[in-house]
Amino acid sequence: MTFALGILPVVLLLLGFPVFLVLLSAVSVALVFYMHMPLAALHQNLFGSINAYALLAIPYFIYAGELMGRGSVARRLVDFVQDGVGSARGSLGVTTVGVATIFGAISGVSAAAVATIGKIMYPSMVNAGYPKHFAAGLITAVGAIDIIIPPSIPMIVYGAAAQESVPRLYAAGIVPGLLIALLIGGYVVFRAARDNFGAPVPFDLSQFLRSTGRSLWALGAPAIILGGIYGGVFSPTEAAAVACVYAIFVTLVVFRELSVGDIAEAAAITVRFTSQILIIVACAGVFAWVLTVNQVPATLVGWIKYLDASPWQFLLVVNVLLLVVGCFLDPLSAILLLTPLLVPVAKALGIDTVHFGIVFMVNLAIGLFHPPFGINIFVAQSVLGIRLETIYRGIIPFVVLYLVALALITYVPAISLSGMRLVFN
Structure with a gap:
């Protein structure tokens, strides 16, 4: 075996x-x-693994993000954030962080954020005097926030695999996501001041009000998704479906930027992407079932107890393991492979599985842009048209910032659990 x-x-x-x-x-x-x-057990468990209501949210959120990313939504969000922070040195870099965070609350797909935001912000930052490696590294790194900020697709998969509440995970992801955004934004301002790039643009109230008005429909998506979930109006799956209807209405009727053909093309892309995700979910579900039947998680729990490992030691080992795995596997595959093994141990050690899920997400977010195989690196290279060496050089300080955030989130559970308790208590 x-x-x-x-x-x-x-x-x-x-x-x-x-x-x-x-x-x-x-x-x-x-x-x-x-x-x-008999191999009939394989077939039964393959279909049983994807027979989960929560997984219906995946194609809906992908479709909503695909629609919103095709029109001028990103451009409107950029104008809104940029006009709001224009008086600070390094404002374009801070704008990139802010837009990535807001876009994450619409899409939840990291690669989509890198591609969409990179097309707009990279030329602007380079023209404003930002070093190319710094601008490329920033864009590559901030896209990873999208799997921490709700609605995160990897969180849905973790919730299904760990049998944990997706709304609780979403609430727990808000503060860690904002913490990472603040750390990166602060570093951008520091670098801009130290190296004298990114000259500030005077704040113009009338311009800010105009850009706010133009972005209201775009900002409505995360407001509807999160407000509906935590207001008790609908579940995360229903929120995803509502987000699709809203995205179609905004792009087709309000902005009039997409045709019916564009809507259908976005649906076809969503089907392909969803099938790639769910076939991994199905196979990982069977793999987890075989592990459970053969008492592998129980044996691992017994081994940890025998070693008398403390929770902090276990979390340290998990962080190292996930940082290594995240360099080679995409987040969904890593979650589905390791959750059946690690969650039982976390429960046995008294670690909150919601907090553990956020630690999972932050680790895998780092893997998205960590050399040498982070998927965001290759997306950025394709979109920005620059050498890999330039991106590698630029992402090093952002890896360090994420590691600092990871240490804080891992060993100060209140950072994750405060948002959940605020919403649900």
């Missing part, structure tokens, strides 16, 4: 096989050669 569930998956991953095929192969070998069970 060690070969099927341990050695075989690692070998296949190193050979470059797709994650879903790695999991499916491991489960098939385990069922046929070690557990001697």
